[in-house]
Amino acid sequence: MCYEDTFLIQNKCGLHARAATVLAQLAIKFDAKITLYQDDREAAGDSVLALLLLESSQGKYVRIKCEGPDAQSALNAIGTLIEQKFHEQE
């Protein structure tokens, strides 16, 4: 199964170290291959180093593709995390 969707980075700090770590920790929990795309870059969802390379700042759109048995729930969970600003205040 393969699901994908695009999400807006809303938190002020963007995909900084803490946000990238929280995302990777969440990604690891699912039986799915999770890939994030921004502009011409792509990153494995479970790699903090790769996520930092996206340099996703506030206002950027990130496309997320999930493949595997948990694809849909992974996409929902990660999308919610991004929409909830990685649990950050602003």
Next chain:
Amino acid sequence: MKLSSIINKDCSKAAVLFNSKKRILEYVSELTHEQLPHLEQHDVLSALMSREKLGSTGIGKGIAIPHGRMQGIEQVFAMILVSKKSVPFDAIDNRPVDIFVALIVPEGDNQQHLKTLAAIAESLKDKEFCKQLRHASNDTELYSIIKAQD
């Protein structure tokens, strides 16, 4: 942009020997105060510790990016420490850490901070480069390896 663009020779420390997260952060704060005397060591340590309380900066593969935001600096101050022994750091993959790229970051500049993090990631995604860092026997050699990556 790579590590060499943010780290100078005085901030490259090879073969350090510490056995705890606290001691590493103390050393980072000492080194920061030494290089930027207008920043008080305890303020730097406090900023670093506060950040770790939000979640470990151990990002996996034996690498950590401890950092803290401070007023009173115009641009990021970065240092690299490579520890002889890996230190438990509550990292995302539960692996102990031996490569520390520590950052003291000016308040506010989020865009620049993301660029700095990307520069670090760009360098450290290279496994062979990390291996070389781990094998550096002194500070000069460590800095040469960083410069050679350009």
